[in-house]
Amino acid sequence: MLQIDSITKTYQGTPAVRDASFRVARGELVCLLGPSGCGKSTLLRIISGLTACDSGTVSIEGVDMTATQANRRPTAMVFQSHALWSHMNVAQNVGFGLRVRGLPKAEIAAKTAAVLDLVGLSAFAKRLPAELSGGQAQRVALARCLVVEPKVLLMDEPFSALDAHLRKGLREELKALQGRLDLTTIFVTHDQEEAMELADRIVVMQGGRVEQVGPPGALYQNPSTLGVAQFIGAMNTCTSNLRHSAVDWYGVTLRMPLPDGEVALLCRPEDLSIDPNGAAARVARVIDLGPVTKVNLITETGDLLTWTCPRDQAPDLGRVMTLLPRRLHAFRGGALMGLMEAPLPAQAQGATA
Amino acid sequence: MKRTPFGGLILLVSMGLAMLGPIVTVILWAFAVKWRYPHLLPTEWGLKYWFAMFGRETVITPILTSLALTSIATTTAALICWPAAYAFARLKFPGRQLLLFSFIAAQAVPKFALFVSIAVIFLKLGLVGNFWGVVVVQMLSAVLFMIWIPTAAFRGIPPALEEAAFDLGASRLRVFVLITLPQAMPALAASYVLAFVSILFEVDSALLIGAPTITTMPLLLMSLSAQIIVQEAAVLCVLIWVPCAVLLLLSRRFMTARGIAQGFGA
Amino acid sequence: MPDLGTTSGGVAPRHIQRTGLGLQALAGLALVALPVGLLGTLILWPTVRMVTATFLIDGNLSSDRYFAFFNDTYTMANLRYTLEMGLVSALAALALSFGIALYLRFSAGRIATLIHGLSLFPLFVPSIIISYALVRFLGPNGLFQLLLEQVGFTHYRTPYLTPVGPFLAFVWENIPLPVLVLSAGLSQVSDHAVEAARDLGAKAPRILFEILLPQMRRSLLIAFALIFMGIIGAFTVPYMLGPPAPEMMSVFMQRTLGNLHDPEAAQVQAVVLMVISSIVGGFYIATMVKSSEVVR
Numbered sequence: 001m002l003q004i005d006s007i008t009k010t011y012q013g014t015p016a017v018r019d020a021s022f023r024v025a026r027g028e029l030v031c032l033l034g035p036s037g038c039g040k041s042t043l044l045r046i047i048s049g050l051t052a053c054d055s056g057t058v059s060i061e062g063v064d065m066t067a068t069q070a071n072r073r074p075t076a077m078v079f080q081s082h083a084l085w086s087h088m089n090v091a092q093n094v095g096f097g098l099r100v101r102g103l104p105k106a107e108i109a110a111k112t113a114a115v116l117d118l119v120g121l122s123a124f125a126k127r128l129p130a131e132l133s134g135g136q137a138q139r140v141a142l143a144r145c146l147v148v149e150p151k152v153l154l155m156d157e158p159f160s161a162l163d164a165h166l167r168k169g170l171r172e173e174l175k176a177l178q179g180r181l182d183l184t185t186i187f188v189t190h191d192q193e194e195a196m197e198l199a200d201r202i203v204v205m206q207g208g209r210v211e212q213v214g215p216p217g218a219l220y221q222n223p224s225t226l227g228v229a230q231f232i233g234a235m236n237t238c239t240s241n242l243r244h245s246a247v248d249w250y251g252v253t254l255r256m257p258l259p260d261g262e263v264a265l266l267c268r269p270e271d272l273s274i275d276p277n278g279a280a281a282r283v284a285r286v287i288d289l290g291p292v293t294k295v296n297l298i299t300e301t302g303d304l305l306t307w308t309c310p311r312d313q314a315p316d317l318g319r320v321m322t323l324l325p326r327r328l329h330a331f332r333g334g335a336l337m338g339l340m341e342a343p344l345p346a347q348a349q350g351a352t353a
Numbered sequence: 354m355k356r357t358p359f360g361g362l363i364l365l366v367s368m369g370l371a372m373l374g375p376i377v378t379v380i381l382w383a384f385a386v387k388w389r390y391p392h393l394l395p396t397e398w399g400l401k402y403w404f405a406m407f408g409r410e411t412v413i414t415p416i417l418t419s420l421a422l423t424s425i426a427t428t429t430a431a432l433i434c435w436p437a438a439y440a441f442a443r444l445k446f447p448g449r450q451l452l453l454f455s456f457i458a459a460q461a462v463p464k465f466a467l468f469v470s471i472a473v474i475f476l477k478l479g480l481v482g483n484f485w486g487v488v489v490v491q492m493l494s495a496v497l498f499m500i501w502i503p504t505a506a507f508r509g510i511p512p513a514l515e516e517a518a519f520d521l522g523a524s525r526l527r528v529f530v531l532i533t534l535p536q537a538m539p540a541l542a543a544s545y546v547l548a549f550v551s552i553l554f555e556v557d558s559a560l561l562i563g564a565p566t567i568t569t570m571p572l573l574l575m576s577l578s579a580q581i582i583v584q585e586a587a588v589l590c591v592l593i594w595v596p597c598a599v600l601l602l603l604s605r606r607f608m609t610a611r612g613i614a615q616g617f618g619a
Numbered sequence: 620m621p622d623l624g625t626t627s628g629g630v631a632p633r634h635i636q637r638t639g640l641g642l643q644a645l646a647g648l649a650l651v652a653l654p655v656g657l658l659g660t661l662i663l664w665p666t667v668r669m670v671t672a673t674f675l676i677d678g679n680l681s682s683d684r685y686f687a688f689f690n691d692t693y694t695m696a697n698l699r700y701t702l703e704m705g706l707v708s709a710l711a712a713l714a715l716s717f718g719i720a721l722y723l724r725f726s727a728g729r730i731a732t733l734i735h736g737l738s739l740f741p742l743f744v745p746s747i748i749i750s751y752a753l754v755r756f757l758g759p760n761g762l763f764q765l766l767l768e769q770v771g772f773t774h775y776r777t778p779y780l781t782p783v784g785p786f787l788a789f790v791w792e793n794i795p796l797p798v799l800v801l802s803a804g805l806s807q808v809s810d811h812a813v814e815a816a817r818d819l820g821a822k823a824p825r826i827l828f829e830i831l832l833p834q835m836r837r838s839l840l841i842a843f844a845l846i847f848m849g850i851i852g853a854f855t856v857p858y859m860l861g862p863p864a865p866e867m868m869s870v871f872m873q874r875t876l877g878n879l880h881d882p883e884a885a886q887v888q889a890v891v892l893m894v895i896s897s898i899v900g901g902f903y904i905a906t907m908v909k910s911s912e913v914v915r
Contacts, residue, residue: 436650556858
């Protein structure tokens, strides 16, 4: 449905988006995820046509839209600040796109009523934007876009100005709505939890580049870059020198058949298991999070190690545990070098495996 | 540095007297049939002079002339200035800063001296004593109001409002007409009222360019004030000025103090 | 330095930004062409023409007219009177407004709100109305005299047709603008700055001179420049309230042109007035350009 190819955009010498490419299938909800300044909003605006890119193409249903003006593209955008027009009431705001297209009054009224019903705001048709709460205003903004039946719905951090509870509720509503309408949607957010909950696939961006694209689970389990690994979910990071296929991990030496050099070793808190040959660490803090228990340990090397375990396995303060990683990601220079499943501790130096 | 309420009260009373006293006097005279010295208030009230004024052509004509002149001048100025204000607010073009500044600089020119220079030219062109000559000069005064406040108004509209309309399919012109103008309208209307009232009461241009053929309402007021019947000038004041003051008051809601101060570039 | 916009800070909508710079330049210039043209034809051209005309006598360059101007005692008396009136009135208006602005800055409540409203009242009153109203109020047997007599004061001498008349009117008219400008400037001085000074033992006059005034310098200069320029060019007020001699320059100009039918002399008077105004205006613009946030 939507294809982005090698989009680049530079503002006054600073590249905001670098060579970004990905595809979105019909009916998919794709999240553009990344920290502030990573270029995700710029990319969204390039897709909408409000901002022109320096090079690259934007195609919708196979048609190259790069040179097309924003008001002629089959996209509609929900802004962060809802951007409702204060001099029009809700119905007039929603009907604007239809009026611009020259539809007859009766049809406008019918479609407006239908879409307001869809977002649950039928009773608010005559209200003014000033009388709406934040959540209601965003729903109207969404309705305003839905009513023109765009091929691609674009959303620029639409919920970030709302409080957490409201955000979660709107998220669910959006997912349900989007699924029902089979509407291709691109959703920009800096909140990785939001992306994980909403997206069919996530496009992770950093520094203007697309780091990785994939379903939430895949990104979580198999991050392909250091940036993605550290941005999504929590990680225990240990930087170490790899020599002769062996590397030191929090005081214990592990076998790792990779070329020599510095590596960043990352491991998820829940991927640690108790093993007598593991790294020794003293329990410093036990945090009861409710569904799981988070344990902060201090290793022999003085580093912090975080372990997530089921409630019934929660250890006592001060106890020394020995832990080994079940899955260990190794990165060098930001790129993935290898993923070790249950790496074994090496024997004493000089011995073979 | 908090002052006692007593000091504030003194300030209030003296300011009340100084600011409102003169106007109150005029209002009293407008409704007085007889006001003999040394009485503090009119000795006889009535609307006698209101009725006396309205039959007279020498009163009606200048009022109508003024209204016509001012309406035409202000409206034309609005039509040419508001799009320009949008350009100053949103578009990048060479000389933008310089040109915007030139409107501030124009404020530094003493009006009367300027009108002298224009009068000399208009004399040769036969535009003195001409209706359209006065319109053109009044437009000049209007232009100064109609650039700064509208520019500030347009700049104050969040860009997302216009972007959203464009995104939904409207052309640039439609965005301007359907979204930008209505959003800026309160401030634009306020600048219109401000310009209108200011021009309506302008003496300098009317005297230099309009006289003797064109008599405007302020000139009428000046000539009436020199006459023995005090009430007539007072009636004219109340009749014309009070509605204007009310309009200005209403429109002030849409112009913050900063807006006015900025209109002078402060 | 207050900026023009509020929320947007002057950033244009992206679909406007996206319009090529060439097209923006064209559209922009086209849109501003009419008002700028008006300014050019009605201000620039007549002024230039007038200035050159005053230097030409029968086709020859000559500054004779200016010699005549500066050597004529009557004319110079008028000029001096105009400048003095401008200076004195502007200073008085500034001083009063500053006092009012100070009061408003450090007070709150009903009285302060009323005073604020009163100080802005002159904004709604055109020159001609206040001139006429002051004639009725301050003139012989006016309301002010009547009020004074109620409290037993019978030696009232009306300022009507004396220089005090226009002086009072000028001060009256020029309260709102400095109150606005100075209030804006004062509001930028935080309460804490004043409290810190008091805490260290400073008394009111010192606070005034060492803390408040320096921060207000810009606002004071701008307000003074604007008021002064407005007063020296004023016509209606001195015409209605002032003495027949000396005259303020605008009244003099009108009489020279309208009654004496001497356009050449009138033009010289106009040019001199313009030059003086430009010098002051130059300071005004220079002060503003220094904080170049105004036009971005």
